[in-house]
Amino acid sequence: MVAEIDNKIVGHILFFPIKIISQENEYETLSLAPMSVLPNYQKMGIGSKLIEYGIKAAKKAGYGSIIVVGHPDYYPRFGFAPASTFGIKLPFEVPDNAFMALELLPNSLKGKQGTVKYPKEYNDDD
Ligand SMILES: CC(C)(COP(=O)(O)OP(=O)(O)OC[C@H]1O[C@@H](n2cnc3c(N)ncnc32)[C@H](O)[C@@H]1OP(=O)(O)O)[C@@H](O)C(=O)NCCC(=O)NCCS
Numbered sequence: 738m739v740a741e742i743d744n745k746i747v748g749h750i751l752f753f754p755i756k757i758i759s760q761e762n763e764y765e766t767l768s769l770a771p772m773s774v775l776p777n778y779q780k781m782g783i784g785s786k787l788i789e790y791g792i793k794a795a796k797k798a799g800y801g802s803i804i805v806v807g808h809p810d811y812y813p814r815f816g817f818a819p820a821s822t823f824g825i826k827l828p829f830e831v832p833d834n835a836f837m838a839l840e841l842l843p844n845s846l847k848g849k850q851g852t853v854k855y856p857k858e859y860n861d862d863d
Contacts (some may be wrong), residue, residue: 748774759851800847809834824850
């Protein structure tokens with residue numbers, strides 16, 4: 738999704754489906770990445786609007802959760818909590834509070850612990 742002011746794109750946000758895999762389960766969630774707002778338009782609430790609109794769209798599309806790797810001071814205001822709370826891991830190292838998850842429905846991440854499997858485009862060697 739993009740944010741426009743006077744027909745100019747000033748921000749964008751992408752959500753893509755991704756799987757959380759464990760020995761017992763395979764569960765599809767949404768990954769929020771990347772997002773950006775043009776420097777001259779930052780701190781005006783555009784990023785927040787993109788996230789809030791994205792959360793509504795994700796719910797409407799039937800998703801139960803969203804994960805994000807990002808600024809630990811930014812995403813919690815939208816309800817994101819450390820993904821470790823839900824037993825969800827990444828296949829690479831990041832500080833615990835920089836990998837977050839949001840339940841779009843109560844307890845939607847209950848029992849969904851596992852490791853995120855990124856699409857092959859994320860591999861350095863491809
Ligand atoms: C992060 C970003 C998308 C926020 O967009 P925005 O339109 O400025 O966001 P909003 O106006 O809704 O919110 C501004 C708030 O975000 C906070 N914020 C912005 N960048 C931040 C960062 N790197 N770490 C923590 N907080 C940040 C601001 O301090 C501000 O906080 P306040 O409301 O308490 O003053 C924007 O700063 C950006 O494009 N940054 C560069 C790209 C980037 O870092 N993308 C995110 C990757 S995880």
